[in-house]
Amino acid sequence: MTKPTSVDGAALLRWVELQLPEPPWTEAEPFVGFVYLDPQAGLSAKGGRTGDQTHIERPALTVRLPIGVPGRVLGEEEALTRGLPTTPAWLSFYGPQPPAHGPWRVDPHLRGKFHPQYPDDLQVLVHDGEPRRTGKRTELCWVRVTGEDRGHATPVYVGELLSQPHALVTVKAGERLRFIAATGCRYPLYVTEAYLDERAGWDIGACPSCGLTETLDPPSVMAATRFPDLGEAAPVTFTAHCAQCGPPHAQVVQRRGG
Numbered sequence: 001m002t003k004p005t006s007v008d009g010a011a012l013l014r015w016v017e018l019q020l021p022e023p024p025w026t027e028a029e030p031f032v033g034f035v036y037l038d039p040q041a042g043l044s045a046k047g048g049r050t051g052d053q054t055h056i057e058r059p060a061l062t063v064r065l066p067i068g069v070p071g072r073v074l075g076e077e078e079a080l081t082r083g084l085p086t087t088p089a090w091l092s093f094y095g096p097q098p099p100a101h102g103p104w105r106v107d108p109h110l111r112g113k114f115h116p117q118y119p120d121d122l123q124v125l126v127h128d129g130e131p132r133r134t135g136k137r138t139e140l141c142w143v144r145v146t147g148e149d150r151g152h153a154t155p156v157y158v159g160e161l162l163s164q165p166h167a168l169v170t171v172k173a174g175e176r177l178r179f180i181a182a183t184g185c186r187y188p189l190y191v192t193e194a195y196l197d198e199r200a201g202w203d204i205g206a207c208p209s210c211g212l213t214e215t216l217d218p219p220s221v222m223a224a225t226r227f228p229d230l231g232e233a234a235p236v237t238f239t240a241h242c243a244q245c246g247p248p249h250a251q252v253v254q255r256r257g258g
């Protein structure tokens with residue numbers, strides 16, 4: 001029995017089964033397709049309904065991935081039992097494929113940042129939040145990229161923290177964390193869920209030195225750090241030292257529509 005799993009870049013060059021909500025067939029059958037990288041459209045799966053073997057080499061449907069539906073990667077043995085080839089012949093139309101895992105390797109935001117021998121590992125700037133609040137500096141740690149967290153305005157990546165930070169207390173080796181390829185930042189930047197939730201509601205002025213347009217804490221937390229007694233009445237515009245350059249370089253943070 002294959003364990004159910006989310007279908008993302010880790011499924012590259014594997015057969016997957018997806019429970020499509022409105023498949024273009026009437027039979028109550030899942031979609032089975034082969035996951036490949038389309039140079040224009042990105043990660044995709046081609047196939048058809050499970051019960052029709054002709055869809056293996058003449059796919060009836062293309063699904064763009066990742067997709068928010070239940071799905072799983074078929075194990076090698078299961079694929080063999082179902083008569084699915086290791087690689088369908090149509091794959092050659094899509095040009096050379098990357099190794100079986102890791103579409104993030106070809107992401108223009110991350111390209112060139114990976115370790116040459118370990119193609120899924122890169123260094124991420126991790127932190128406990130704004131040093132002014134936490135008293136902790138940022139640290140550079142190795143992260144093994146495992147995927148992308150879709151549904152954000154800009155790409156958000158997910159990875160496993162490989163090295164133990166020296167002084168940080170909110171992130172530990174082995175944990176899954178999110179990071180972004182921040183404008184102006186030499187390294188990808190660790191972001192929290194709370195930060196991502198708030199980010200679209202604020203304008204963060206570029207650091208005059210490096211151009212960074214991100215902060216470490218969610219802006220509402222930064223406002224509370226600066227004006228602890230004001231609560232909701234805290235000013236909607238304030239300044240912060242750049243997370244990358246430190247003092248005296250400052251960014252102007254302003255709530256949108258504030």
Ligand SMILES: [Zn+2]
Pocket residue numbers: 207208209210211212242243244245246249
């Ligand atoms: Zn800066």
